[in-house]
Structures are given as C-alpha cells and as structure tokens.
Amino acid sequence: MTVKKIIFKSKAATSEKACIELMWDYLGSLYQNGQIYKNYEIIKVYDGELHACVTLSDEKALDEKNNNRYAVDSRSQLAALFDISETTLGETLSCEASCRCERPSFYLLQYDDWCNDSPVHCGDCGLCVPLYKLPYFSMHDEYHRILSWAEACKHVYGLYMYGLNERYMYRQINRVDFVLFKLGAEICREFEALTKIPFYSYIYKTGKNHGVCPQCKNEWRQSEGSLVHYVCEECRLCCDV
Numbered sequence: 001m002t003v004k005k006i007i008f009k010s011k012a013a014t015s016e017k018a019c020i021e022l023m024w025d026y027l028g029s030l031y032q033n034g035q036i037y038k039n040y041e042i043i044k045v046y047d048g049e050l051h052a053c054v055t056l057s058d059e060k061a062l063d064e065k066n067n068n069r070y071a072v073d074s075r076s077q078l079a080a081l082f083d084i085s086e087t088t089l090g091e092t093l094s095c096e097a098s099c100r101c102e103r104p105s106f107y108l109l110q111y112d113d114w115c116n117d118s119p120v121h122c123g124d125c126g127l128c129v130p131l132y133k134l135p136y137f138s139m140h141d142e143y144h145r146i147l148s149w150a151e152a153c154k155h156v157y158g159l160y161m162y163g164l165n166e167r168y169m170y171r172q173i174n175r176v177d178f179v180l181f182k183l184g185a186e187i188c189r190e191f192e193a194l195t196k197i198p199f200y201s202y203i204y205k206t207g208k209n210h211g212v213c214p215q216c217k218n219e220w221r222q223s224e225g226s227l228v229h230y231v232c233e234e235c236r237l238c239c240d241v
Contacts, residue, residue, distance in 0.1 A: 001037070001095040002059055006052040008082040019050065022078055027052055029071035032142040034118060034131025035061040037095065050082075053089065057118060057130035058098040062086065066132050068141045099127040103197070108227060108238065109146075109188050110202035111153035119150040120191075123200070126227045135194040149183050156180065157204070173204040176215045176237075188236055200231065200238045213237055 008023065023042055030036045036054040043051045056062060067075065078084060099122035106123035118128040131143045138145060153173065160169035172178050176185075181203065188199035203214065212219050213232035220230035220239070228238040 001092045002056045003089045003092050004054055004056060005087050005089050006054060007085045008050040010048065010081065011083055012081045014081055019081060022074060023050065023052060026071060026074035026078055029068065029074055032144050033068045033071060034143050035066055055092050055095060061130060070142065096127055099125050099129045101125055106198040106200060108200045108202055109184055111150040119146060121227065123227055134191065137190040137194055146187050149187060153180055198236065200236045203237055203239050205239065
C-alpha cells in the first residue's frame with residue numbers, strides 16, 4: 001500500500017487549533033469513505049507547515065472524484081487556508097496490495113485482527129477491496145457502519161486472545177445467534193442486494209459442529225479457491241476449519 005504525505009502550507013491567518021480540527025475532519029472523512037486506512041497522523045514540522053501521513057487503500061484513492069460530500073466540504077475549507085500538495089513516501093509493509101479485479105465472483109466480509117485493511121475481501125484474488133469502490137447503503141454517503149463492525153470484532157477477538165472472559169468472547173465470534181455475526185450478515189445482505197454479487201460472512205471456527213454449517217446444519221462444501229476452506233452457499237457462510 002502506498003503511503004503519502006499531504007502537505008498544508010498556510011496562506012491565510014487563522015488559529016492553528018481551528019486548522020488542525022479541520023484537518024482531522026478531512027482525514028476522518030477520507031477514512032470513513034474507505035480511501036485511507038486508520039493509521040493516519042498529523043505532524044507539525046519546524047517551518048510551520050502541517051503534514052498528514054496517510055496509507056491509501058489503493059493508488060487512486062486520493063483522486064478527488066472519489067471523495068464523498070464530507071471530504072469535498074472539508075477539503076474546500078482547507079483549500080481556502082492552505083496550499084495543499086501531496087508527495088509519495090513509499091510503500092508500507094504492514095498491508096497487502098488491494099484488489100484490482102473488475103467484478104469478483106464473490107466477496108467475503110472478514111475482519112483482520114492485526115491490520116487496518118478493508119474488511120471486504122475479493123473472492124477471486126483474496127486481496128482487500130477498497131470500500132470507496134463499493135456502493136453506499138443505509139442512506140449514508142460513507143461506510144461508518146461496516147468500519148465500526150470491523151473495529152468491534154477486532155476488540156472482541158483481542159479480548160478473547162488475552163483470555164479475558166474467554167468463553168463469552170469466543171461465542172461472540174463463533175456463534176451465528178450472537179450480535180456481531182448478525183450485524184455482519186446484515187451488512188453482507190445489503191451489499192449483495194446492491195452489487196448483485198454474492199457476499200459471504202466469515203465465521204471464526206465452528207465449535208463442535210465443525211463438519212456442518214452452524215446455521216442450516218448442512219455439510220460444508222469445500223471451497224475451490226484459496227481464500228477459505230469451506231463454504232455454505234445457502235447461508236452465505238464460510239470458515240477455515
């Protein structure tokens with residue numbers, strides 16, 4: 001993934017606090033729109049410039065045509081106060097490249113517990129799909145709902161791995177009747193309705209019923225691809241056990 005530095009050179013007198021708040025609004029809009037990942041930073045350099053370091057979800061993510069209305073508004077306010085330019089710092093080694101497939105055969109909703117990548121994966125190449133390339137849903141011009149779901153899953157998984165209330169946390173990521181799975185399945189249904197492409201939910205293991213789908217109780221079908229091992233087309237579920 002490409003890491004860029006966005007350079008803000010002041011051209012109008014205003015309070016530094018107000019400028020920084022506006023920059024956070026702009027970066028937050030880019031993140032909520034799936035154009036950059038969560039590890040963004042604002043840096044004050046010694047000559048008075050303000051720099052933002054961002055990890056792009058793909059090489060074209062910062063093209064203005066990809067901005068949603070919130071990013072357009074905050075950037076236009078910043079442009080009245082700053083000359084804005086960009087420079088590429090290099091490639092981050094903590095995230096993989098993004099999907100370039102035009103129309104995958106299916107998508108997979110799967111949170112990543114160690115990286116800030118998109119929670120949507122391409123079923124063909126296995127790489128992350130930048131959220132801004134997917135349609136909006138739930139009457140919002142951003143992806144707050146799916147990003148919040150992924151963050152909640154990461155926190156629950158982290159608590160499970162640390163052994164804090166282990167049984168309860170395991171059920172949260174393992175059971176189809178618990179809230180995190182229900183929320184993820186609902187997201188998948190909405191995306192599938194909009195894209196007309198199958199959207200699968202990933203379930204973390206399946207407890208004692210490892211040979212059958214935990215929802216319909218039918219046997220798993222072995223996946224033909226390398227992204228996951230088992231799938232249930234009827235329930236739009238997949239797993240790796």
